[in-house]
Amino acid sequence: MKENLEILLLDDEAIVGNRLGPAIEKVGYDVEVFEDPKKALNRINEKEFDIVVTDIMMGDVNGIQILEEVRKKSDKTKVIIITGYATVTLAREAMDKGAFDMIAKPFTPDDLRSVIAKAADSLGYKKIIAKA
Amino acid sequence: MSIITITAGSYSNGRQIAKSAAKRLNYEYIDSENISSLVSKEFGVPESNIMRALKETPSSVGMFSKAKPEYIIFIETLIAEYLLKNNIVYYGVVVLPLIQEVSHVLKVQIIADLESRIKNRMKLDNVSQDKACKTLVKEDNQQKKWAEAVYNIDLTDPNLYDLVINIGHIQDDDVEGALETIIGTVKHKKFQPMTYSLRCMKNVAMSCRVRATxxxxxxxxxxxxxxxxxxxxxxxxxxxxxxxxxxxxxxxxxxxxxxxxxxxxxxxxxxxxxxxx
CATH class of the missing domain: 3.30.70 (Alpha-Beta Plaits)
Incomplete structure (x- = not known):
C-alpha cells in the first residue's frame, strides 16, 4: 500500500481548489487540483487516484460524467461529490452511479477532511486523521 | 442504515407490513401513536390530547379544543429526532412532507381496494358490512382533511412517495409481495445515508425542535x-x-x-x- 493517499480535486471555481487543496494537503495527502474538467478527465485516464473529489455543475463536463468515467476506469477509486445544487434526485443518482459520498456546499474543510478520512478508512488507510 | 416511512389507509394492512419490514430488517418500528406517550412526557400534554391532534382536523382546533396545533409540532419534533438514529421503519403521516429532501428515507404508500378493506374490518372488528363501509369512508375523509389542513398535501399524490404499492385484494401473497418489494428497494445504494442526506435530516430535526420551543x-x-x-x-x-x-x-x-x-x-x-x- 502507498504511503500517502492520492487525491484529485476538481472544481471549476478557483477559490474552492485554492482553499481546499492546501487544507487536504495539510493532513498529509497528495493532492492534484483541477479547474478544467477535461484536463481532470485526461489525468484520471493517466493515473488511478485513491479519491476523486468533484463538483457537479461545471461547463462542458459535469460531475456525474466524471463519476461515470472514474467508475469505468477503476472500482477502487472513491468519488466524493461536492455541490451547491444538492437535491434528493441528484443525491440518489450519484449514489446509484457509485459515488462514495456527497456533501452540500457550503461546507468547512473539516467536513471534507472527515469524509476523506472515511473514504481512506474504507480503502484500508487506517491511520489517517480527519482533523488537521 | 436507512429509514422507511409507510403510509396507508386504515385496514389496508399498512401497519402490519411496516412492523414485519422492521422485524425482517432488524430495524426499530415506530408510529405516531406509540410515540405519543413520549410526547406527553416531554411536553406535559395529556396523551389523549396528543391522540386527538393526530385525528382531528384543524376546523375543530381552536382556543378551546383539546387538539391544539402545537401538539402536531411536538409529535413532529420527537419523530424527526427519532429518525436521526436511522434503521427505523416509521408508520404514519406526521413529518412525511418535511423529509421529502432526505434521500436515505424510502417513502412508501400502501393502497388496497375499499371492498377488501371492508372485509378486513368486518373480520377483525366483527361489525356489519354497512358499518364497516361507513366508518372506513368516514376515516378516509377525516385523514384526507387532516393532511390538507395540517400540511396542505393530498395523501394520494404519488409525488410524495418513492414507492406506491397496490396490494389489491389483500391476500397473504400480496402482503408478502409488498414486504419483499420494500425490503429489496431499501437495500438499494441510493437509499443509503450520505453526508448530505444526514445533514438534511439533522436540519429537519433542528427546525422541528425550534418550532416546538x-x-x-x-x-x-x-x-x-x-x-x-x-x-x-x-x-x-x-x-x-x-x-x-x-x-x-x-x-x-x-x-x-x-x-x-x-x-x-x-x-x-x-x-x-x-x-x-
Whole structure:
C-alpha cells in the first residue's frame, strides 16, 4: 500500500481548489487540483487516484460524467461529490452511479477532511486523521 | 442504515407490513401513536390530547379544543429526532412532507381496494358490512382533511412517495409481495445515508425542535435550519416586535446545537392598525 493517499480535486471555481487543496494537503495527502474538467478527465485516464473529489455543475463536463468515467476506469477509486445544487434526485443518482459520498456546499474543510478520512478508512488507510 | 416511512389507509394492512419490514430488517418500528406517550412526557400534554391532534382536523382546533396545533409540532419534533438514529421503519403521516429532501428515507404508500378493506374490518372488528363501509369512508375523509389542513398535501399524490404499492385484494401473497418489494428497494445504494442526506435530516430535526420551543409564542411560525444556523419567520405588531425577537432568541439559543438565529418579522398590518399604531 502507498504511503500517502492520492487525491484529485476538481472544481471549476478557483477559490474552492485554492482553499481546499492546501487544507487536504495539510493532513498529509497528495493532492492534484483541477479547474478544467477535461484536463481532470485526461489525468484520471493517466493515473488511478485513491479519491476523486468533484463538483457537479461545471461547463462542458459535469460531475456525474466524471463519476461515470472514474467508475469505468477503476472500482477502487472513491468519488466524493461536492455541490451547491444538492437535491434528493441528484443525491440518489450519484449514489446509484457509485459515488462514495456527497456533501452540500457550503461546507468547512473539516467536513471534507472527515469524509476523506472515511473514504481512506474504507480503502484500508487506517491511520489517517480527519482533523488537521 | 436507512429509514422507511409507510403510509396507508386504515385496514389496508399498512401497519402490519411496516412492523414485519422492521422485524425482517432488524430495524426499530415506530408510529405516531406509540410515540405519543413520549410526547406527553416531554411536553406535559395529556396523551389523549396528543391522540386527538393526530385525528382531528384543524376546523375543530381552536382556543378551546383539546387538539391544539402545537401538539402536531411536538409529535413532529420527537419523530424527526427519532429518525436521526436511522434503521427505523416509521408508520404514519406526521413529518412525511418535511423529509421529502432526505434521500436515505424510502417513502412508501400502501393502497388496497375499499371492498377488501371492508372485509378486513368486518373480520377483525366483527361489525356489519354497512358499518364497516361507513366508518372506513368516514376515516378516509377525516385523514384526507387532516393532511390538507395540517400540511396542505393530498395523501394520494404519488409525488410524495418513492414507492406506491397496490396490494389489491389483500391476500397473504400480496402482503408478502409488498414486504419483499420494500425490503429489496431499501437495500438499494441510493437509499443509503450520505453526508448530505444526514445533514438534511439533522436540519429537519433542528427546525422541528425550534418550532416546538417557540410554539407558545407562534405555532404558525416558519423555521429553517442549516448546520446550527436557524432562520425564523414570524408575525408581530411593531410595538411588540423587539420584545418578541429577544424572547425568541433567548429561548432558541438554549437549544443544543444552535449557533446562530435570525428572526424575520412580517409586521401584522391588521393587528397594528387595530392597536392604533
Amino acid at each position: 417557540l410554539a407558545d409564542i407562534d405555532s404558525k411560525m416558519q423555521v429553517k435550519s442549516d448546520e446550527g444556523t436557524v432562520y425564523t419567520y414570524t408575525k408581530a405588531i411593531k410595538k411588540k416586535a423587539q420584545d418578541k425577537v429577544l424572547e425568541m432568541k433567548q429561548k432558541v439559543m438554549r437549544i443544543e446545537g444552535v449557533k446562530h438565529i435570525e428572526v424575520f418579522i412580517d409586521y401584522d398590518l391588521f393587528t397594528t392598525v387595530a392597536h392604533g399604531q
